[in-house]
Amino acid sequence: MLSLGGTLTVGRLGFGTGGLVGPGYWGPRHEDPERLLAVLRRSVDRGVTLIDTADNYGPDVAEELVARALHPYPEGLVIATKGGVVRTGPNVWHIAGRPEQLRAMCDASLRRLRTDTIDLYQLHRLDPDVPMADQLGTLLELQQAGKIRHIGLDSIGAAELARARQVAPIASVQNRYNLMDRASEDVLKLCERTGTAFLPWFPLGNGTLTGGRPTTPAADALTSIATAHDATTGQIALAWLLHHSPALLPTPGTSSPDHLDENLAAARINLTEEELARLDALTDGTASTGGTGGTGD
Known part of the structure; x- marks a missing residue:
């Protein structure tokens, strides 16, 4: 088991929803949506306690599938989503980290996921044109308003993570990492030292x-x-x-x-x-x- 933000406990394997949408993360998959809903339900039946999705998968499609399959969410199931990126075509997207954009994205995710609070809301990319303090400050405001429980960051370096931790409590990092790709090993070591998932x-x-x-x-x-x-x-x-x-x-x-x-x-x-x-x-x-x-x- 693993702790998220010191308040949520999840299993060591979650389920990601990027494979439930079309090629290039654009549109729905060309197959029976009931099969996709069944896979989501099966993951929870098999003990998965964290579902990881994003507003730009589709866009909107993956979050809607999660809600259709799993709402009302069983006790102990953690729903994580991401905002801060706008998709405009297959494998085409741009960063959108202005405070008004992040607030609108979070509100839209809340509606699609049919929930009052998102357990883990991850900033999909830091916007280089917006001060980090403004982006994380917006997420802190959403947290204080009860719209998100924990804040996460995606595709971030170790130095950026250290800076971010001075601005807001960071519960998770989501970087590319696997057996043959360990460019984020320094980020992983920092996560280990700080209790960050x-x-x-x-x-x-x-x-x-x-x-x-x-x-x-x-x-x-x-x-x-x-x-x-x-x-x-x-x-x-x-x-x-x-x-x-x-x-x-x-x-x-x-x-x-x-x-x-x-x-x-x-x-x-x-x-x-x-x-x-x-x-x-x-x-x-x-x-x-x-x-x-x-x-x-």
């Missing part, structure tokens, strides 16, 4: 850690360890995250019930010290903290 986006490398890649030392290691545990390479990649740091809270998403079950089963895999050492030695070291135009988090 770290929700890694693209925890499976946007599919690159789930098998089917050309033979590489990383693929060989994942495959051999997966074989030893009668598991998939994706399960081993998730299990490594859970072993690597107590601050990590992966939220892999899927539209498939079988893939959901596979992801959740990763929490039961116990990696040996030798296996962990072998996986720890793997990294390409090429990715950056800032993310890409897809806002895959």
Whole structure:
């Protein structure tokens, strides 16, 4: 289990909703929406206690699916969403962090999620054209008004996080991070020291850690360890995250019930010290903290 902001307790694997919308996070998926609702409900039935979504997934589509599937929300279920980014097309978006924009986005998310308070509201990107104090100050006002319970930050560096913590209590960070992409290791270490949850986006490398890649030392290691545990390479990649740091809270998403079950089963895999050492030695070291135009988090 993991603490969010000292008041919410969640399991170590959440469920991300980016995979429930169309390509490039634009529009609905071209499949029966009842299947998507069923996957959301199944995740909670299987013990997931954190649902991670965003207003720009669709836009609006993912938040509406969460409410349709799960409202009224069962006790203990934490709903996290994000604001501060406006999507205008597939993989096309821009940052919007002015106070009036953040207030309007939060209010719209409250309506779509059918709730009076959002458990975790994450600033999807810091707006470089707006002072950090103004952006976080707006979230503090929303917190004081009871509209959000905890504040999180997305795609942020360690120095920025340290500055942000001087302005507002930060319950979570959501940066790109996985077995082969550890550019945010310094952020993770800061989260460990400060009791901040770290929700890694693209925890499976946007599919690159789930098998089917050309033979590489990383693929060989994942495959051999997966074989030893009668598991998939994706399960081993998730299990490594859970072993690597107590601050990590992966939220892999899927539209498939079988893939959901596979992801959740990763929490039961116990990696040996030798296996962990072998996986720890793997990294390409090429990715950056800032993310890409897809806002895959």
